[in-house]
Amino acid sequence: MATPPDFHPGDKVMVAWYDGQSYPAVIEGKQGDKIIVKFPNGEERLVLPKQLTPRR
Secondary structure, eight states: OOOGGGOOTTOEEEEEOTTSOEEEEEEEEEETTEEEEEOTTSOEEEEOGGGEEEOO
8 A cells, every 4th residue: 555655646546435435536735644635526635545545
């Protein structure tokens, strides 16, 4: 699993969400120990790095 330094703005990732599903998103940046992601619907969220996996 990637660690925070391995994620960069523009990287495509899958976000493990609280409903047990994973959703595609793009890294927008970092805020403290959390990562800012943007979903295809335009919504931005702060997530923990452990919720992210690289998207192929």
